[in-house]
Amino acid sequence: xxxxxxxxxxxxxxxxxxxxxxxxxxxxxxxxxxxxxxxxxxxxxxxxxxxxxxxxxxxxxxxxxxxxxxxxxxxxxxxxxxxxxxxxxxxxxxxxxxxxxxxxxxxxxxxxxxxxxxxxxxxxxxxxxxxxxxxxxxxxxxxxxxxxxxxxxxxxxxxxxxxxxxxxxxxxxxxxxxxxxxxxxxxxxxxxxxxxxxxxxxxxxxxxxxxxxxxxxxxxxxxxxxxxxxxxxxxxxxxxxxxxxxxxxxxxxxxxxxxxxxxxxxxxxxxxxxxxxxxxxxxxxxxxxxxxxxxxxxxxxxxxxxxxxxxxxxxxxxxxxxxxxxxxxxxxxxxxxxxxxxxxxxxxxxxxxxxxxxxxxxxxx
Numbered sequence: 001x002x003x004x005x006x007x008x009x010x011x012x013x014x015x016x017x018x019x020x021x022x023x024x025x026x027x028x029x030x031x032x033x034x035x036x037x038x039x040x041x042x043x044x045x046x047x048x049x050x051x052x053x054x055x056x057x058x059x060x061x062x063x064x065x066x067x068x069x070x071x072x073x074x075x076x077x078x079x080x081x082x083x084x085x086x087x088x089x090x091x092x093x094x095x096x097x098x099x100x101x102x103x104x105x106x107x108x109x110x111x112x113x114x115x116x117x118x119x120x121x122x123x124x125x126x127x128x129x130x131x132x133x134x135x136x137x138x139x140x141x142x143x144x145x146x147x148x149x150x151x152x153x154x155x156x157x158x159x160x161x162x163x164x165x166x167x168x169x170x171x172x173x174x175x176x177x178x179x180x181x182x183x184x185x186x187x188x189x190x191x192x193x194x195x196x197x198x199x200x201x202x203x204x205x206x207x208x209x210x211x212x213x214x215x216x217x218x219x220x221x222x223x224x225x226x227x228x229x230x231x232x233x234x235x236x237x238x239x240x241x242x243x244x245x246x247x248x249x250x251x252x253x254x255x256x257x258x259x260x261x262x263x264x265x266x267x268x269x270x271x272x273x274x275x276x277x278x279x280x281x282x283x284x285x286x287x288x289x290x291x292x293x294x295x296x297x298x299x300x301x302x303x304x305x306x307x308x309x310x311x312x313x314x315x316x317x318x319x320x321x322x323x324x325x326x327x328x329x330x331x332x333x334x335x336x337x338x339x340x341x342x343x344x345x346x347x348x349x350x351x352x353x354x355x356x357x358x359x360x361x362x363x364x365x
Contacts, residue, residue, distance in 0.1 A: 072148035100137035224270035232264035
């Protein structure tokens, strides 16, 4: 799926979620108003208030609640809270002081009473009702401003988390693509050098080498462009590479590759194994019987093991290649990115042989 289409779908889902939460929130608000009005009627503080009065009361109060909530949600919080906090504070204080008196005036004009909250015990009933009305409306504005802040901060936090996740995913995909493509030219130059030496030998060998290279290039250009390939394809690719390397040695029996796959279709990131195999041929030192390299790939229950062994003599100096470490560094980084905590690797020197063991759990793919 194209990235722009995926982002559009995610954005639409996010908007639907916001609408759903806000509709739910205001539905609860209306329900609470009805419950409070009904409770007050039962306490005989609003004798004679019927459904028409309740409807008028809700129709008068709800627009004020909406105005407070969305003025903060869409304007004051995103525009002023961080960049112009002092102005935000002044506006909020003005709301807290002015709203209760403004709302009391509007309620008086339309002929509705406020829900009574008895906290003062003045001897003058009228004075007590006035300050109870102010307190009730102050609680309303504080609640709506607080709710708007909570909603806005929550939405912004989840959006920032999503954007950070998308940015990290894009960065990792770019890094993985770069790591794969850094390996390819280095490997192709090595292979072309091998074929260059073969053209002076029997033409059948050169022809076979070219066919192997064609198969390898096809895999590298087309198959490895996808995030994951079938393990059998990766093994086939390694077979072609090892066959090319076998052509340039005298004792071909010393170059071995074998595989055993319980599930050939299990998916793996492409070109994960090749740097280790290539490194074995590059650093293998000749014995009395020539260089020796053995590659073994076994998969069982979604777990694949790569074992690479090459002859090594510490007394022989091998000419270093400045690009030699690129492949191994890149593949180690790729393993950390793609299979975190699902791979292990060990390298040992035993009886003039380098032994590499790589284990990858592929069950998540």
